[in-house]
Amino acid sequence: MNAQDENRIKQLLKQSLLPVERNAEPEHDLWPAVLRRLDEDAAAPHRTNSFSMPWFDWALLGGVAVFVLSFPVTIPVFLYYL
Amino acid sequence: MTDCARIELGMVPGTMLQRFRDGDLDAFEALFREHQRPVYGWILRMVRNTAAAEDLTVETFWRIHRAHDRFQPEYPFGPWARRIATRVALDWLRAQRPEDELTAEMAGTLPSASEGNPGIAAEIRSKTALAFSRLPPSLRAAAILAVVEEQSHKEVAAALGITVGAVKLRVFRALRLLRKDLEKQGITP
Numbered sequence: 001m002n003a004q005d006e007n008r009i010k011q012l013l014k015q016s017l018l019p020v021e022r023n024a025e026p027e028h029d030l031w032p033a034v035l036r037r038l039d040e041d042a043a044a045p046h047r048t049n050s051f052s053m054p055w056f057d058w059a060l061l062g063g064v065a066v067f068v069l070s071f072p073v074t075i076p077v078f079l080y081y082l
Numbered sequence: 083m084t085d086c087a088r089i090e091l092g093m094v095p096g097t098m099l100q101r102f103r104d105g106d107l108d109a110f111e112a113l114f115r116e117h118q119r120p121v122y123g124w125i126l127r128m129v130r131n132t133a134a135a136e137d138l139t140v141e142t143f144w145r146i147h148r149a150h151d152r153f154q155p156e157y158p159f160g161p162w163a164r165r166i167a168t169r170v171a172l173d174w175l176r177a178q179r180p181e182d183e184l185t186a187e188m189a190g191t192l193p194s195a196s197e198g199n200p201g202i203a204a205e206i207r208s209k210t211a212l213a214f215s216r217l218p219p220s221l222r223a224a225a226i227l228a229v230v231e232e233q234s235h236k237e238v239a240a241a242l243g244i245t246v247g248a249v250k251l252r253v254f255r256a257l258r259l260l261r262k263d264l265e266k267q268g269i270t271p
Contacts, residue, residue, distance in 0.1 A: 001258050009257045010229050012264075016210035017230045020127045025119045026136045030143075033136075034114060037144040 099155035110150070113159055114143055120160065121167045124241070127231045128171040128223055138174055142167045161240060168223070168241040175219035206269060213263035217256055224252035225260075 001009075068075060101109035121142055126135040145166050146153075155163060214222065220242075227238045228249060239246045264270075 001261060002270075005261065006254070006257055012206070013211055013214065013225070013229055013245050013257075013260065015212065016207040017130070017226065019231050020123065020130070022123070023119070024123045024126055026122050026139060027132070028136065030118060030136060030140050031111065031114060032124075033140045034143045034147075037140055038147060041144065041148070 087130055095144055099153070099159060102155050102159075103150055103155050105150055110147055117160060117163050118143075121163055124164055125167050125171045127227060128168070130226075134174060138167070138170050144168045145170065164241050165243060168243075172223055175222065176198065209267050209269060210260070210264065213260050213267065216263060217259055221252050221256035224249050225256035227255050229257075 064078075068078065095154070098109045098112055102113055118139065122139045125138045125142065126132065129138065142163070146163055151168070152172055166210055214225075217225070224238060224242065227233045227237060227241070235246045235249045239249045242249065244252075
């Protein structure tokens with residue numbers, strides 16, 4: 001692509017996507033929304049404080065426990081691979 | 083908040099930035115009031131969707147607040163906020179599909195600085211906008227800021243966190259891909 005092609009594409013782009021007004025501003029005051037977001041953020045750690053684990057992790061843990069209790073001789077093998 | 087009011091409250095710029103860094107909400111609000119419009123305008127230039135630009139401005143200031151203790155008060159706030167806004171806008175662009183982005187706003191109904199050229203057929207403008215929306219977000223961001231919004235390469239580089247050379251390369255690649263796409267659509271620019 002030579003410089004002439006480049007300029008033509010630039011012109012086409014400028015005429016297709018108009019530049020945004022210099023002093024564009026939001027239609028609403030966004031400060032209340034920012035405060036709400038900060039409040040949600042502040043509340044979030046309380047929600048995550050309780051220990052949570054996906055159900056499949058519990059299922060896997062349960063399966064391993066049952067297996068180990070059923071076949072105690074496998075315990076050294078597990079310990080070896082840990 | 084006016085400069086006089088800020089000074090009365092002991093918020094001369096240097097101390098205000100320091101207070102923001104220390105987590106002072108009043109200082110954060112003062113900075114928000116001062117920088118809300120330029121941050122919104124910058125995001126709007128990148129995403130070209132007024133509703134999304136408002137949401138992303140809120141997201142940007144939330145991230146700014148979260149990162150307050152990493153802010154260095156000896157540096158200006160504006161460019162730092164703009165870098166964060168750019169990352170937020172790029173994340174949004176990456177999450178969109180081209181057909182979602184091609185709204186009427188994109189091609190024409192945004193608060194624009196000038197009217198479109200009536201000499202260019204609406205169909206060509208629409209096909210160009212569609213082809214542009216299919217470009218990778220990083221190329222699109224560089225091209226829209228440098229070509230359409232006529233921001234200096236230096237400013238675009240600072241906002242995108244890349245070199246001036248990389249901005250020029252991204253703009254060139256964007257224009258080349260755009261040309262190829264238009265040719266596929268039967269338009270020879």
